[in-house]
Amino acid sequence: NAVDISENQVGTIIGNLSALNLQAGETVNYADFSISGDHADWFEITSNGELKLKDDIALDYENTISLELSITGYTSEGNSLSTLAFFRVLDINEAPSFTLSNYWIEDQNSGAIVGLINVIDEDEFDSNSITISGYDADSFEISSSGELKLKDGVTPDFASKSDYILTITVTDAAGATHSETVTIAVNAAPTEIILSNNSVDESHYGLEIGNINVTDPNVLDTFSYTLSGTDQNYFEVTADGVLKLKDDVYADYEMKDSYSLTVTATDLGGLSIEKTLTITVNDLNYATPY
Numbered sequence: 001n002a003v004d005i006s007e008n009q010v011g012t013i014i015g016n017l018s019a020l021n022l023q024a025g026e027t028v029n030y031a032d033f034s035i036s037g038d039h040a041d042w043f044e045i046t047s048n049g050e051l052k053l054k055d056d057i058a059l060d061y062e063n064t065i066s067l068e069l070s071i072t073g074y075t076s077e078g079n080s081l082s083t084l085a086f087f088r089v090l091d092i093n094e095a096p097s098f099t100l101s102n103y104w105i106e107d108q109n110s111g112a113i114v115g116l117i118n119v120i121d122e123d124e125f126d127s128n129s130i131t132i133s134g135y136d137a138d139s140f141e142i143s144s145s146g147e148l149k150l151k152d153g154v155t156p157d158f159a160s161k162s163d164y165i166l167t168i169t170v171t172d173a174a175g176a177t178h179s180e181t182v183t184i185a186v187n188a189a190p191t192e193i194i195l196s197n198n199s200v201d202e203s204h205y206g207l208e209i210g211n212i213n214v215t216d217p218n219v220l221d222t223f224s225y226t227l228s229g230t231d232q233n234y235f236e237v238t239a240d241g242v243l244k245l246k247d248d249v250y251a252d253y254e255m256k257d258s259y260s261l262t263v264t265a266t267d268l269g270g271l272s273i274e275k276t277l278t279i280t281v282n283d284l285n286y287a288t289p290y
């Protein structure tokens with residue numbers, strides 16, 4: 001007969017072993033019993049003879065629906081004891097959750113799609129509904145394909161409102177819910193790129209030129225950089241936004257006294273600005289690169 005064990009219950013006690021037909025004076029040390037079979041390492045037997053899941057283990061119906069264990073041991077008289085145990089894992093309804101694929105809308109983009117609300121629910125065949133509520137919920141709707149979007153008549157305007165706040169709730173068929181309040185920022189494009197320094201000494205490998213400073217109306221925005229243009233192959237941008245010569249490159253004033261390259265800075269919302277920069281080479285008295 002199978003014993004039922006609910007999923008998600010860490011360290012659950014399944015039952016007590018009891019040795020049958022012991023002779024007078026014959027004892028059993030359950031802690032010495034061994035377990036083999038399906039996922040035997042999830043289980044333990046206490047000195048009281050309790051068969052249980054280990055304290056950091058819970059069963060997961062969606063991964064394992066049944067288990068078969070073999071339990072064996074010896075009595076104080078050296079008689080062997082063994083049993084087979086069958087377990088069925090019982091399904092428990094798990095609450096849904098969700099991810100939103102993007103938290104930006106572009107300035108002045110009426111009816112903009114924010115991103116896909118991807119509902120996560122462990123339970124196979126469960127169905128879920130999505131609702132929105134909260135301060136700015138009236139400006140949004142959920143499209144038939146599950147995307148959060150601005151209503152068609154709503155135009156984001158960074159100058160008057162830089163973000164929207166709303167609560168997204170997903171509810172499964174059994175009524176289990178999960179809510180999160182999200183901030184949707186109105187993204188305005190970066191407006192300027194300034195390099196903190198525009199010259200480089202000759203004869204040094206991999207020199208740093210300067211910091212790339214980007215001005216963006218979204219004060220917390222961050223940027224990724226790409227290089228293009230005539231002399232891009234001599235340069236790279238570090239993770240900290242520093243423009244530098246590649247490690248195996250040095251400038252040589254007598255060979256080439258300036259470089260031209262274009263830096264493109266792209267913000268978190270995908271808007272970008274580019275600027276073509278000229279880096280001049282400083283003439284030094286020595287010539288051996290190091």
Ligand SMILES: [Ca+2]
Nearest residue numbers: 060061062122
């Ligand atoms: Ca589960």
Ligand SMILES: [Ca+2]
Nearest residue numbers: 092093094123
């Ligand atoms: Ca479940």
Ligand SMILES: [Ca+2]
Nearest residue numbers: 094123126172
């Ligand atoms: Ca569920």
Ligand SMILES: [Ca+2]
Nearest residue numbers: 188218221267
């Ligand atoms: Ca921005």
